Amino acid sequence: MSETALPDAVFWWPILVMVAGAAATYVWRALGVALSGRIDPEGALFQWAACIAYALLAALVARMIILPTGPLAQTPMIDRVAAAILAFAVLFVSRRNVLLGIAVGAGTLVLATYARTAWF
């Protein structure tokens, strides 16, 4: 999509959405400053909130790998899942080297996509 040809609404609407997102993010940080030293971060409410945050993130990640939107959807699911499993295996073989895991995971998908366009 061309950058200059966007009508105003198409440009400003996502900006407005992002302002809402930034507000929903900063509110936690500001609240953290306001209540710092006065609240126990090990308390039950915090633990529950942390669980929801992890569950939500895991849900997003799994959905992006298994049912992606956009161009990733053109790749076969088996390629994405195989790349994810390989990245996961590398993480544990390499003593939790996240950088290596990312390189292997993303690299596998790139190579698989090239292989399919070249051979099929």
Added chain:
Amino acid sequence: MSVPRTLHDYGSTGRAMVAGARRAVGVPSIVLGGSFLGFGALVHQVGLTVWHALFSTATGWALPGQIALVELYAVGASVLVIAVAVGLTNARLFPMTVTLIPLLRAPGVPRWQYYVISHFVAVTGWVAAMRDCPAMVTEQRLPYYTGFAGVLWSISMLATWAGFALAGSVPAPVTLGLVFINPIYFMLIISADVRARSRVLAAVFGAIGGPVLYLLTPEWSLLLAGVIAGTLGYLIGRRGGAHE
């Protein structure tokens, strides 16, 4: 690293800031840069402009929420749903800030400075500050963190721009690889860092619930999966004893 008997002194607040900035250069900033590269590519792929990508990184600067936002925007979710999902995704920033700020607090520093620096609280810098700052002279901690987070933020902006630019110019399979960085990155971070039983369960339930609920309701699936799987994980993890 052992805890020194006397607190470490960089000599001045300026030098503490430089020390923090230097400490940020290395593996943390490469990983962070790689993931923001992926974010820039993602924004390109959903048809938004480079300004949207940079605006999101500058004002949000918490990648999971930024990705949730762009993904939900792409499926046409309402602003309310997006804001709530982003808020829930980033709720972890609250306990992080609550624990970090007392560490950075020094006599004579006006309160507003902590509200400014709190925008720069995110996982990478937080982990480093919790590790390094207790060994430092009190009044040098805030400058140290400012230097550290300043470098990370700048790298994030640069990488966001680069990812957006690359997505439009490299071959299509490479663009796919860039967009794929983030799901892989967060999958690995969760696998590598999450220890507490309840959080592991929450993540596993979330990973199952996310795609399943998405088939039923694309717009609400993230919120539902987060609240249901998170609550289940919390309750079952607690019942199983071993709190942390």
